[in-house]
Every structure is written in C-alpha cells, then in structure tokens.
Amino acid sequence: MKRTETEPNPVLIGTTPRTRRELLVKCAWIVIWFLYLTGPIGDLIDGMSPAHEVLGCAGLLTFVAVYFAVVFRHVVHRAWADKAAKAAVVFIAALAALLASVLGPNWLVLFTFVCVAVAVTQPFRTSRWAIPALTAALVLIGMRYEDVRSYLFAYALPCLLSGFAMVGVQHLIRTTKELREAREEVARLAAGEERLRLARDLHDLLGHSLSLITLKSELAGRMLPAKPEDAARQVADIERVSRQALVDVREAVTGYRRPRLAVELAGARAALRTASITADIDAALEGEHQGLAADEEGALAWALREAVTNVVRHSCAGRCEVLLTEEWEADERRYLCLSVTDDGTGPSRGGGHDGNGLSGLRERLALAGGRLETGAAPRGRGLSLRAYVPIGSRPATGTGGTAAA
Template identity: 65%
Template sequence: MMIGQEPRNRRQALGKTMWVSVWLLYLAGPVGQLLEPGVSTAERIWGGLGLALFVLSYFVLIFRHMWRALTRTMMYGSLALMLALSIALSWTLDSAWLVLFIFTSVASGVVLPLKKTRWVIPLITAVLLAVGARYPAVRDYYLFAYGLPTLGCGFMMVGVQYQIRTTTELRAARQEVARLAANDERLRLARDLHDLLGHSLSLITLKSELAGRMLPDRPEDAARQVADIERVSRQALVDVREAVTGYRRPRLVVELAGARAALRTAGVTVTVDPALEGEHRGLAADEEGALAWALREAVTNVVRHSGARRCELLLTEEWEADERRYLCLAVLDDGAGPPRAQQDGNGLSGLRERLALADGRLETGPAPRGHGFALRAYVPLGAPTSPGAEAAATPDISPEPVDDPA
C-alpha cells in the first residue's frame, strides 16, 4: 500500500497496525521496571493502568487519524492525557518512563497542524528535561537518550505527515490531469467527428438529391452519383476510424480535391488559387493539417448554409508586425453570410481551437465586395526570408476560374 492511502482491505489494515505496533517495543523499559524485584504492588498497579491508558490514547489518536478526521476535543484531550501520564509516571516511578515523552512527541507530530507542532514538540522536550533532571543517575546521558529523540522524532513525523499530504495532493493532481486529458480527447474526437461527418454527410445528401432528380430519365448519370455516394461514405468511414485512433492528419491537396467535388455537386462555381495546389516550403505538418481542416469546414459551411453561387479559394503569404511570416487560407463566397447576431457554431469554434493549437488564428466577416462571407485561417511559416526576396521570387499569378461542369 502506498503512503498516504487509506487501507482498502483487511490485509492492508493489518499491515498498518503492525507497522504502528512495532514501535511499542520501546516500552520494554517501563514494562521491565515494573517486573523488577522490590517494586511494590501499588506501583505495579499504578504503572500498569497508567501504561495501558497511555497506549490506548496513543492508538486512538494514530488510528483515528488514519481513517477519519479527528475532532478538536479528541485530539487535544488525548494529547493532554498522554502528556499528563508521561509526567506523572516518570515523576513517581522511574527514569525508564521518560520514554513516554517520545511517544507523546510523535503523536503530536502526526495529528497536530504544522503551526502548532513548532512550539508543542519543543515544549514536550522541555518538560522531559525538567522531569528527568530529578534523577541524578541519568543526568549525564538522559539528554541524548531521551531529549534529542523526543525532539528529533517529533519533527521527523512532521516531515512524514508533510510528505503524506504532498503525496495525496500529487495523486489528486494526477487524477485531475488524467480527467482533463480525457476531456480534451473527447473534445478532439467530437470536433473531428463533427468536421468529418458534417462534410461527408452534406456531400452524400447533395448527391442523393441529385441522383433522385436524374431518375428515371437519366439512369446512367444517377448511377454515377450513387457510385460517388458509395465512395464518399467509404472514405468517411475510413476518416472516422483514423480520427478515433488519433492518427489522421489531413493534407491540403486531398481536402482541395474534396472541396472541388462538394462545391461542383452543390452547383457552386469554384475559383482555385494555383498556390493551393503547390508545395509550401516552411509549412509544418501540424500547420498544414490545421489549414486542411479550415478548408473542409469553410467549404462545408458554403455548401450547407450560404446559398452562394460562386466561391473563391485563395492562399497567400503575409508578414505580420512581429516579423513573422504567415500562410493565409481565404474562402470567399457571394452568399447571404451568417446573421449578425449569430455566434460561431460548433464547427467554427472547433476550428478556432485547432488553429490556436498550431499558433494560428481564424478571422471571419463579410467578403471584400460587401456581399457574401469571408473566412481566413492563418498559420505561421518556418524558415522566414526577407519580404523583398519573397516578392521577387514569387510571380504574379492571378486565380483562374474553374467552370462548373454540372
């Protein structure tokens, strides 16, 4: 059983009891003094009853402290009784009974708050020295035999109790960290499933409606749409499995192909920046994954909510005021856009969290032409170069429209 834990079964309770009881061997001195020849019957009765009451008080304090909180009356009353018995038995019987002060000091270090042990343990030690001074036979060594152990054992138990409290707090903190990690994992899974299934199911719904309109006049075209539905559903199943295992990291090229298919199926004319189809030097895998999620979520919102007829997908590099280079993915449409009073939904909220994890950000608002909606996702780029060199090395290529075959 680990330190600071309550016993959970009889075996652990027995182990703790044996560990506490073994220290009672130090009471062999007082017991042996009672059994010496020449000790009167009254002294034996007084010593036996006093020792039994002392041990009972000691066990009540220690074991009650292990299992449940002590009341102030029980705590201070038991300690006062132990100290009184230590004084009375040591004063009336023999110097061997001075060992009781060590047990009193240990009990104080176990049950008392830290602020009180700072003066209670030295006080017990001082009383021990005062009582022991009446025995000339032990004056030469009782300071080392009883005084230092009383002081040292008391403060040692204070340290042990501090370690127990620290261990308990660390164990509780570990459980809290595990709970927060589980909550984060559930949030990640919910976010992934929302993004994956929202996009895929929207595409399946659109293709199903399109296939329904093609029947019965255009069965071959309808069959192609059904085949696409099967392909999308299979891919959605694969994506969900990968998201559950935590290994899925989408790529821009893959998401761009899906975005084109979804927009064309919805009858939205899409214009794609050629920069989206190339390699992006300095873009790490996590940052690319965040942009890919942004593209997926933005296209899903265009298809499901915007009512747009045209959509532009742009990718540009921008320099911020802190001399950091960012890659900006912009998705612009000519739709109605969200109502002004509407807050971000689950998709945009999850997207903001994804981008924040990649040290990026999300900006949403009206399109530049004043009609429509604009979503811009920013992620940092590594290996920065000078803005002038970037401008000289990058040709001026304007986006080319891609016609909608549908």
C-alpha cells in the same frame, strides 16, 4: 539512467488500507515502537510499592490504549475530530508527566510517544512549538533524578528528533496524496482531451461528407422519375463521396490504433507489477525520439508489448530490465535498440523455435526495416529480446543511449 519500479501491491503511504494484510502491516509499524516501553515494563516487573504498581499498570495500559487509538485512527484515515484528537494528546501528555514524576526516570520515554502523537494528529503550526515544549517538560522532570542528569540527552534527543521526523513523514504523506490526486486529475483531463480530439476529427472527416451525401440524396429524389440520368449522376457522386469518407475514417482509425511507446510502457509497468516482477525501466523510454517515424515507433511498441507478455506468461522471473539505446551498425545506419531482459527460469523461448507472437513480431520489424534478436540473458539466466529499428539522420535526443562505432 534507469528507474526501478517498486514492488507490486505495496502498502502505499498516505492511503487507506485496502486489505486486511495492509491493515496489519500499518498496525505493525505502530506497535513496533512499543519496544521503547521496556524501561517502564521492567520497573513493573522488578517490583514497586503496591500503590506505585497499581498506578503504573493502570497508567501504562491507559496511555498505550489512548495513544494507539488516536494514531491508528489517523493511519487508517478515520481521524478523530480536531477537538477530540487535541484532548487525547493533552491527556496522554499529562499522564506521561504524572507517571514520569511519580514512578521514576524510565517513564520519561512516554514523552517520545506523546511527541509522535502530536506530529501525527496536529498541524505543523501546533507541533512546531508543542514538540519542543514536551521535550523541555521531559528535561525539567528528568532533572529531579540525579542519577540520570548526566545522560538526560539520551531521553530528550530521541523525543525531539522522533517528533520532528514524524512531522516530516506527515508532510511527505500529504505531498504524496496531492501528487496522486494531481496524477488522477491529469489522467482525467487527458482522457477528456482525447475524446474532444476524436470528436473534432470525426466531425471534420464526416461532417462535410455526410452533409454532401444528404444534399445529393435529396436532389436525386427530386429528379426522379423525370430526370433519371441526372439522378444517376447524383447517385454516382453519393457513392464516390461515401467511399472517400470510408477511406478517411479507416485512415483515422489506423492512426488511433497505432501503438505508441509511451502507451505500451504504461501497460508494461502495470503487467509487471501485477505479476510481482520488479521492473528496471530505462528513463530514455519516457522521452521523445527525433527521427523515429510512426511505423518504426509502432514496431518498437509491438516489440515491447510482446516481450513483456512473454516475461509475464512464461519466464517465472523476479526482475525485468527494459533498455532503449542508440547504436550504429556497420552499414553506417543508426538504429534504436529496445532490449528486454529477464532473470527467469521458465521454458526456453530462444532455442531456435519462435512462437506465433515472436514470428509475427519479426515480420512487423522487417516491414519497418528492423530486425529481432533473441537469446540467453548476459548473466546466463533468463531471456534477452532485442528489437532494432532504423532512425533518421537527424540527431536523436532523449534516447539515453551511447553510440557505438
């Protein structure tokens, strides 16, 4: 099962606009609903009595201005105070009732905008009864006009459904914000836990060694110049302990620096998103892979990094597919295959000459008992890179692949 990443730099739901373009997009989503005002505008164009025309023009302009102001402020996260928002909603509701009562049935569409404003600005405990009440008011006013009684539902149903649909959207926005905040908190906690783990490991590695070096240095200092031979033995011990400490630190740092698939996957997502390349990423990459040793996982992680780097830099692609499958070879060995395929039209990178990056990747995979294959994408457009590494004899879970006999 693949998961498709969304387009880069989207106008994220529930976020404050970060650029002028995002602000214009959000405003467009507000303004597009003004197409429903064709009925009232048509009445004004067709001609009305002078009094009604003045009332209609002034009332419509006032209604649109207040509605846009209150909804726009909530969209850009600079919402009015609760009392001010409530007063604005009550005002446009009264104005909608007045205009629909005086100017005709075409003005009943204003109640739809009022329901949307209620859903956007008010909590659910208020909107759950306010939206049906506004719909009932629309029906009561509409019953005054005999020519629309037979299809009054055409006004009432959009009013009711638009209001509760916007209630659902607001709930989605709140949930998305909470999820985004939870992810940020998890990331902060993970970073803090990693720092604590690094501190513990360094303390365990160096604490005893440095204490021993300090003790032996003091002892050697007291032995000089009376016992130079004993002092020399202490100095030799100091050298041995310090060398062992250096070896331990190097091994620990090597473990920290070893690439992980999960880490490289996050980097690949970010790189593709920044380059405006849609990513189809296999969900198997998210799981644990039993039987995959650290060296083999590191080789696959390097392969993912190199492949995505090539896609971003050279492919001119619009889409990149990343798959992880389990395959059996003719020698009865089981392999994990990482496949990165793009639809680019950039310079060929598989025509018999590898750059330094792919040459180094071949060597890394060979050291892990794997291999690298590159060639044209299955659809004949773009490049396909496949990195194979062997895995143990235990059944692998979470790979999401199918075994090929």
